[in-house]
Amino acid sequence: MRKRFFIRLLVLLLGYASQAQMGVMSTADSLYGHGNFTKAIYVYKTLEDQDLVADKIAKSYLAIGNYDAALNYYKQRVEAHPDDALSIYxxxxxxxxxxxxxxxxxQFNTLMNIDFRNPNYHYEMGLALDRMDDSTAIDRFIAAYKLDDTHQKAIFKIGKYYLKKRKHEIANQYIDKGLESYANNLELISLKAQNYYYHYDYKNAQIWFEKLLEMGESSEFIHEKLSMVYAEFSEFEKAIEQRKLALKFNPLDATALFVIGxxxxxxxxxxxxESYIQQSLKLKDVPLDFEYQKLGFVLNRQNKFKEAIKAFQTSIKEDPENVASEFYLLITKDKxxxxxxxxxxxxxxFLKKHQDAMFSEFAKKRLKELKDERFMKE
Incomplete structure (x- = not known):
């Protein structure tokens, strides 16, 4: 009887413990669901089986931007559950x-072994390879497309690849395929406009750039390229309108001002x-004396005196009134x-020209030193 009592008591206690753990889990899930991620992490960590909730802790850390912690918990989850494809992904x-x-x-190779026919595994692996500048990235994007010919992101990557390769017809085939399933894909529409533009098909480029405007898109690139397209057809009023819109993104663009002129x-x-061209020239005619002066300093510090002399001479050409650059040129030649x-x-x-300059006292002192040194040497 006593033995049965203890067994029942143990079962009862285990049941209470299990219910308590479930309650804690429910509380943590609720906190996570309402965006209270830091408190959710704290509650998840009170649970005994951390492997069970490692993915949830990882997602919580990811939500608050602590990527290192998220990686650690994802790693823990994957090691404890090597068949959990979602966590591995x-x-x-x-x-x-x-x-x-x-x-x-x-990790993506591991996922391929689990399910080779998942297009997202190929696409995401392609992104990783692309970020490494690995030329095989395109193979993964094409693999994703073959598994799902409506995969918009893969289609964009493929279209962009062929656009860069100047294979405009192939690029267009993929772009059109993507637009069949998602006609309002802004990225593909932009890519199509660029594809026509760089293929010198300005008539079609105009259609697709205008479509971007109709859809509410506005960028320096769109307005600049559309302006150039209008200019090709001698529609200069439209070209001016678009170039002025581009200028709003970069008001100090001397080239844009000149083109409008x-x-x-x-x-x-x-x-x-005349007004626009004058504005352009004023922006382009910015003296670079300080920049060349700074270059001279850097060269001097490396004992590259010959190069430093050229830099200070250029600085003086940029601004003949720059006495400082004249003085730095003087001491560089001295060295x-x-x-x-x-x-x-x-x-x-130097002293004849700049008797009262702020550097004149140093120049006088150094002149005396040189004369004394020359006298002693003689």
């Missing part, structure tokens, strides 16, 4: 996202053309030249 994607490409590819010239609006007479002459010439 999420783990592989996160490895790729965090630039652990080779480890990611290894040339379009106004075509319309014989010479005053406006580079061995001839005392030549050095003395340089300092004398």
């Amino acid at each position: 999420e783990y592989a994607k996160l490895l790729s996202r965090t630039k652990h490409y080779e480890a990611s590819i290894a 040339t379009y106004y010239e075509k319309l014989e609006d010479f005053a406006t053309a 580079y030249y061995a001839d005392y007479d030549a050095k003395v002459k340089l300092y004398e010439d």
